[in-house]
Amino acid sequence: MAVIALVSAKGSPGVTTSALAAALSWHRRLVLAECDPAGGSILAGYLGGALDGPRGIGELAVGELRDGNLESAFWSQLVDLDAPKRERLLLPGVVDPAQAGSVSPLWQRFADFFTSLERGVPPYDVLVDCGRLQVGGPPWPVLRAAAVVLLVTRAHLPDLSATRSTVRAIERDFTEHRVPPGTLRLLVVGDGHGTSEISKALRLPVIGRLPHDPRTAAVLSLGGTVRAGRPLLRAAGALEVPVRALLDRRRARLAWPGAAAPAVTAPGGPGVSGAV
Numbered sequence: 001m002a003v004i005a006l007v008s009a010k011g012s013p014g015v016t017t018s019a020l021a022a023a024l025s026w027h028r029r030l031v032l033a034e035c036d037p038a039g040g041s042i043l044a045g046y047l048g049g050a051l052d053g054p055r056g057i058g059e060l061a062v063g064e065l066r067d068g069n070l071e072s073a074f075w076s077q078l079v080d081l082d083a084p085k086r087e088r089l090l091l092p093g094v095v096d097p098a099q100a101g102s103v104s105p106l107w108q109r110f111a112d113f114f115t116s117l118e119r120g121v122p123p124y125d126v127l128v129d130c131g132r133l134q135v136g137g138p139p140w141p142v143l144r145a146a147a148v149v150l151l152v153t154r155a156h157l158p159d160l161s162a163t164r165s166t167v168r169a170i171e172r173d174f175t176e177h178r179v180p181p182g183t184l185r186l187l188v189v190g191d192g193h194g195t196s197e198i199s200k201a202l203r204l205p206v207i208g209r210l211p212h213d214p215r216t217a218a219v220l221s222l223g224g225t226v227r228a229g230r231p232l233l234r235a236a237g238a239l240e241v242p243v244r245a246l247l248d249r250r251r252a253r254l255a256w257p258g259a260a261a262p263a264v265t266a267p268g269g270p271g272v273s274g275a276v
């Protein structure tokens with residue numbers, strides 16, 4: 001169980017769609033946290049805006065700044081993507097990018113809290129949509145705390161060129177902040193250059209490849225019913241295997257980062273309600 005962050009270079013390569021596809025097909029309990037400073041899109045998109053009131057990381061940040069109540073308020077800010085099982089939970093992102101001002105001073109706090117969820121009762125993986133790195137105020141503390149960072153890229157030359165400079169920017173930051181090596185991997189979306197060619201050109205391993213699947217992507221972006229057998233969901237679910245293998249290798253090699261943080265307990269009562 002771990003924090004797994006997804007981020008992209010410039011362009012629109014499908015970070016949110018890939019993260020949501022993974023969230024809907026993941027085999028372990030998981031929270032999908034929308035930490036894109038430019039705003040969340042799953043509530044208005046996949047969930048069709050079907051919520052009874054404001055909910056998400058913006059509300060959580062306001063409460064934390066006012067009352068310091070992140071631990072107790074967290075579970076009531078989630079949406080159950082697979083109600084009533086509470087196994088796939090969404091922490092919606094900010095609705096208005098102006099709200100990002102409340103959230104950005106708290107990235108470190110959120111990073112520590114997300115890390116603690118992996119040792120909670122029950123434990124949760126946390127998939128974090130960090131958006132595009134170029135946007136102002138990226139959630140660097142979350143990226144640094146993640147056990148795996150997936151840099152999402154399309155496979156055409158302009159995307160790869162933008163991704164190459166983002167790889168170097170992340171590597172520089174991680175070195176400066178003494179992040180243990182080996183957390184960063186490429187996640188390639190769609191057709192274009194070959195996987196080994198991309199890995200060689202960017203000097204970074206590719207952890208997986210998601211197919212161009214416009215039908216499924218449209219449902220994940222705009223709402224509707226998506227079937228587990230769709231190519232995008234199958235490939236996103238299969239990602240869990242190499243991610244888990246990477247985590248196991250890192251666990252074996254390192255003292256697990258954040259191991260001293262206290263565990264949290266998910267409440268069994270109300271607070272998480274399904275919007276679908």
Ligand SMILES: Nc1ncnc2c1ncn2[C@@H]1O[C@H](COP(=O)(O)OP(=O)(O)OP(=O)(O)O)[C@@H](O)[C@H]1O
Nearest residue numbers: 012013014015016017132211212213214217218221
């Ligand atoms: N695997 C895919 N196959 C086909 N289309 C896709 C795929 N992934 C994403 N898309 C489409 O690409 C567009 C951008 O996707 P998405 O919103 O996930 O990108 P993003 O990186 O989160 O963008 P933003 O930075 O704006 O948040 C959407 O129209 C989505 O439906």
Ligand SMILES: [Mg+2]
Nearest residue numbers: 015016036041
């Ligand atoms: Mg997005």
